[in-house]
Amino acid sequence: EVQLQQSGAELGKPGTSVKLSCKVSGYNIRNTYMHWVNQRPGKGLEWIGRIDPANGNTIYAEKFKSKATLTADTSSNTAYMQLSQLKSDDTAIYFCAMGDWDVMDAWGQGASVTVSS
Amino acid sequence: DIQMTQSPASLSASLGETVSIECLASEGISNDLAWYQQKSGKSPQLLIYAASRLQDGVPSRFSGSGSGTRYSLKISGMQPEDEADYFCQQSYKYPLTFGSGTKLEIK
Numbered sequence: 001e002v003q004l005q006q007s008g009a010e011l012g013k014p015g016t017s018v019k020l021s022c023k024v025s026g027y028n029i030r031n032t033y034m035h036w037v038n039q040r041p042g043k044g045l046e047w048i049g050r051i052d053p054a055n056g057n058t059i060y061a062e063k064f065k066s067k068a069t070l071t072a073d074t075s076s077n078t079a080y081m082q083l084s085q086l087k088s089d090d091t092a093i094y095f096c097a098m099g100d101w102d103v104m105d106a107w108g109q110g111a112s113v114t115v116s117s
Numbered sequence: 118d119i120q121m122t123q124s125p126a127s128l129s130a131s132l133g134e135t136v137s138i139e140c141l142a143s144e145g146i147s148n149d150l151a152w153y154q155q156k157s158g159k160s161p162q163l164l165i166y167a168a169s170r171l172q173d174g175v176p177s178r179f180s181g182s183g184s185g186t187r188y189s190l191k192i193s194g195m196q197p198e199d200e201a202d203y204f205c206q207q208s209y210k211y212p213l214t215f216g217s218g219t220k221l222e223i224k
Binding site: 047050 | 215
């Protein structure tokens, strides 16, 4: 069974950075894409970007190009997302997800990021 | 970016009723359309991919159809566990984009 285990809730001050992790078990992340999606309180889903862990290639939504940095460590089967220059509207739940052909067939449980001074 | 216009924003259905949710893409997406279900406080789960293919383990009362720019999700016989938010997502072109969601409640 494939499982994606995300790191815990984060509380960050404005202007700082946080790094979220997503450890995959039951599947080799070299063989899939890892996506990150956010959901602001009471809102819908927003795609941030994806990484191909096999070669490190990334694609970002335009609005996240200077906000998010996606990396992956194939030795630990873990994907990461760093969010920089935090602002209040970065407060959201962040999900990692994986899947072929850009369809997300397995999701992490989500990690809450709260930005507050 | 491809805009995904999802309707209705909310609906309520009686147990056993058949419901439909629609997504309209701003350009043709060649059946590169997925549907997700998100229950309250949980992460989304894939229901349908490639517009009409049922993900393993998803009940057969869920079905997807459509082509070009218009796609729909049908639930044939509403069950209590189907109360959730539903989202469509296009994978035809980057950036991947989601519909705004439909909140489905039991009447």
